[in-house]
Amino acid sequence: MLVLTRRINERIVINGELVITVLDVGRNGQVRxxxxxxxxxxxxxxxxxxxxxxENRQALSSAAEVPSDLVAPPPxxxx
Amino acid sequence: xxxxxxxxxxxxxxxNTLLKGALEVDEHQLITFAVPLxxxxxxxxxxxxxxxxxxxxxxxxxxxxxxxxxxxxxFEAGLDPDLEIAGEDVADIGAASAADIEVxxxxxLDPVPSERRTNLRAPILIGxxxxxxxxxVLADHRLPIKFFLRDLKPLEKT
Numbered sequence: 438m439l440v441l442t443r444r445i446n447e448r449i450v451i452n453g454e455l456v457i458t459v460l461d462v463g464r465n466g467q468v469r470x471x472x473x474x475x476x477x478x479x480x481x482x483x484x485x486x487x488x489x490x491x492e493n494r495q496a497l498s499s500a501a502e503v504p505s506d507l508v509a510p511p512p513x514x515x516x
Numbered sequence: 517x518x519x520x521x522x523x524x525x526x527x528x529x530x531x532n533t534l535l536k537g538a539l540e541v542d543e544h545q546l547i548t549f550a551v552p553l554x555x556x557x558x559x560x561x562x563x564x565x566x567x568x569x570x571x572x573x574x575x576x577x578x579x580x581x582x583x584x585x586x587x588x589x590x591f592e593a594g595l596d597p598d599l600e601i602a603g604e605d606v607a608d609i610g611a612a613s614a615a616d617i618e619v620x621x622x623x624x625l626d627p628v629p630s631e632r633r634t635n636l637r638a639p640i641l642i643g644x645x646x647x648x649x650x651x652x653v654l655a656d657h658r659l660p661i662k663f664f665l666r667d668l669k670p671l672e673k674t
């Protein structure tokens with residue numbers, strides 16, 4: 438992992454396109470970052486992606502045992 | 517009459533499904549993820565099929581019969597979520613416009629019926645013609661990751 442030390446208002450540039458600015462460092466350990474770049478950079482909090490991933494996995498395991506009211510019964514045999 | 521044999525011949529593919537065993541489908545019924553589903557990075561091709569009419573669908577991994585998901589078509593279910601889709605996402609699935617996109621949301625069929633839910637924050641978008649799919653993460657934080665299906669209002673019959 439690349440490690441850089443930055444102060445408030447200092448920036449980091451990624452691929453010449455994405456500029457990250459350290460806006461504030463709070464005493465509580467919180468760091469505020471600003472992002473400037475083209476819209477094709479989709480920037481998310483990691484926790485959000487983890488939460489969606491966890492929900493996808495839950496969806497998988499739940500589909501293995503489908504409640505019978507959600508699946509049509511097999512067509513009734515005639516006669 | 518023009519002979520179009522070569523052009524119209526559709527390749528058939530057999531997909532082993534979780535619910536319905538082996539299904540023979542036209543290849544163009546399959547979707548391909550441009551960006552993989554979070555947590556399922558190794559799977560790209562899926563079949564979407566139904567077991568009964570309605571707003572619920574099933575999404576079956578072609579490469580792994582054990583991987584299947586329940587999906588909801590929210591607009592067919594009477595939900596009208598305000599989904600603001602980024603231009604990049606539209607381009608990623610090879611869609612020309614919003615009208616060219618199918619929208620599904622991933623359903624968790626919790627064993628407790630009241631806990632059954634769907635993820636409105638990260639819908640699966642599919643280009644209607646391209647059959648390219650992507651699970652997008654929408655910017656609007658008001659869209660719930662856990663929208664409980666018990667809150668679905670039955671469609672008003674008019």
